Amino acid sequence: MPAAAPSAANDPHTQLRRLYTSLLEEQHRFDEFKQLLTLYPAVDCEEESLEAREVRARLNARINEWLSGQFDGLSPAQVALWRSIVVEERINVAVSAWKETN
Amino acid sequence: MSGIDSLYAGFVSSLPEKLRPVAADLPRQLQLSATPSRAWGTVLGQPLALEAPRLVAPAFPRHEPEKVRTAVFAHALSVIEACGRDRVAERQLRASEELAKVLHALRRARDGMLDSVWPGAVELAVAADRATEEAIKEEHALLRRLSAVSFEDYRRISLAKLAVGFPAAVALARSAGASETQVEATQRALVGVALGLKFEDDAGDWEDDWRRGGGAWAVSLARRRLEAVKGQSADERPTEPDLVRRRVHRMRVLYLMLRAARHQYRTAWRYARAVGAEPLALFSEQRLRHLDGLLPLEARHAGYVVRALKLGAWASEVLT
Numbered sequence: 001m002p003a004a005a006p007s008a009a010n011d012p013h014t015q016l017r018r019l020y021t022s023l024l025e026e027q028h029r030f031d032e033f034k035q036l037l038t039l040y041p042a043v044d045c046e047e048e049s050l051e052a053r054e055v056r057a058r059l060n061a062r063i064n065e066w067l068s069g070q071f072d073g074l075s076p077a078q079v080a081l082w083r084s085i086v087v088e089e090r091i092n093v094a095v096s097a098w099k100e101t102n
Numbered sequence: 103m104s105g106i107d108s109l110y111a112g113f114v115s116s117l118p119e120k121l122r123p124v125a126a127d128l129p130r131q132l133q134l135s136a137t138p139s140r141a142w143g144t145v146l147g148q149p150l151a152l153e154a155p156r157l158v159a160p161a162f163p164r165h166e167p168e169k170v171r172t173a174v175f176a177h178a179l180s181v182i183e184a185c186g187r188d189r190v191a192e193r194q195l196r197a198s199e200e201l202a203k204v205l206h207a208l209r210r211a212r213d214g215m216l217d218s219v220w221p222g223a224v225e226l227a228v229a230a231d232r233a234t235e236e237a238i239k240e241e242h243a244l245l246r247r248l249s250a251v252s253f254e255d256y257r258r259i260s261l262a263k264l265a266v267g268f269p270a271a272v273a274l275a276r277s278a279g280a281s282e283t284q285v286e287a288t289q290r291a292l293v294g295v296a297l298g299l300k301f302e303d304d305a306g307d308w309e310d311d312w313r314r315g316g317g318a319w320a321v322s323l324a325r326r327r328l329e330a331v332k333g334q335s336a337d338e339r340p341t342e343p344d345l346v347r348r349r350v351h352r353m354r355v356l357y358l359m360l361r362a363a364r365h366q367y368r369t370a371w372r373y374a375r376a377v378g379a380e381p382l383a384l385f386s387e388q389r390l391r392h393l394d395g396l397l398p399l400e401a402r403h404a405g406y407v408v409r410a411l412k413l414g415a416w417a418s419e420v421l422t
Contacts, residue, residue: 017421024410025403027351031344085416 294370
């Protein structure tokens with residue numbers, strides 16, 4: 001039996017769009033998002049540290065609240081990319097990784 | 103390499119050897135983005151910033167292609183030179199003897215080109231230089247002191263600061279036999295677009311401007327509006343970033359700046375259509391449509407324009 005297609009709300013692309021809209025609409029969310037990303041260690045290693053995992057869990061929990069519980073969570077690679085965009089303000093990061101992970 | 107970049111490379115090679123490294127590095131020095139680039143189109147963003155005469159040329163059927171090319175390059179040199187002066191005033195660029203000589207050479211090269219487009223253009227350009235110089239000084243003095251500024255003063259100073267952006271297009275129009283009415287309409291269209299772009303930029307980038315320490319128009323405009331609300335002088339000058347941002351948002355200054363930009367684009371569109379400058383009319387119309395979408399969002403979610411810019415590159419890659 002073929003796997004069921006994800007519902008519109010569960011589609012990763014839709015989830016990212018909703019996160020994006022949520023950040024645009026509320027300054028306090030954008031600030032908190034940035035603050036949590038700042039706490040995420042910017043180290044380039046294969047394995048996510050315990051500290052990093054905790055920060056990512058907090059971030060995902062907050063996003064989940066903002067999106068009323070309809071968010072699967074950001075992966076370590078995605079958080080690292082968000083960090084480079086929002087915290088380090090690097091605009092030419094390799095966003096292709098996003099597309100691959102979604 | 104774009105036309106402007108190759109022409110600029112020619113300008114650099116015409117300079118005395120010891121000035122060439124400074125001139126060649128100017129694109130990288132003048133840009134504010136973190137991405138190093140030596141392409142002027144990347145550094146200065148909008149095509150209008152570098153190519154205004156090309157956008158108005160179709161309005162004048164008698165224009166000569168060579169004069170359009172010369173006017174475009176003269177315009178670009180003028181904009182680059184003014185941008186250099188602005189960055190020095192903002193202390194983002196270190197003043198040096200070599201830099202001063204490069205800026206002087208830019209003006210001289212521009213004047214030679216303008217003179218070949220239309221005799222009399224140099225006089226316009228020199229007057230515009232003076233207006234821009236004064237406006238840069240006034241702007242930096244006001245913003246650095248965090249002075250309260252009205253929208254009328256903001257428009258007046260911005261227009262004076264942009265003065266160097268008009269003589270080359272006017273010279274081209276005159277050389278192509280434009281009537282006084284056509285010249286007037288052309289200039290009004292260019293003023294509209296230039297002000298619109300400046301208001302938009304000042305709204306979207308205000309947090310970056312503020313962080314660099316030289317003040318920001320949004321903050322000074324908010325202070326003036328706060329005074330109007332309180333009916334007294336706002337002596338306190340908050341420097342704590344969140345407080346400043348809250349004030350800017352509460353006073354709806356970004357919305358008002360974008361609305362002012364929309365008004366300018368509308369004016370530009372009207373005059374560009376009247377004179378037959380279709381590329382300029384099209385550009386104005388595109389900016390109008392963009393702001394028609396953005397204004398309601400900024401009205402509902404203060405600071406939307408800033409956050410949209412911060413996430414814009416990501417969104418255009420990932421969400422499209």
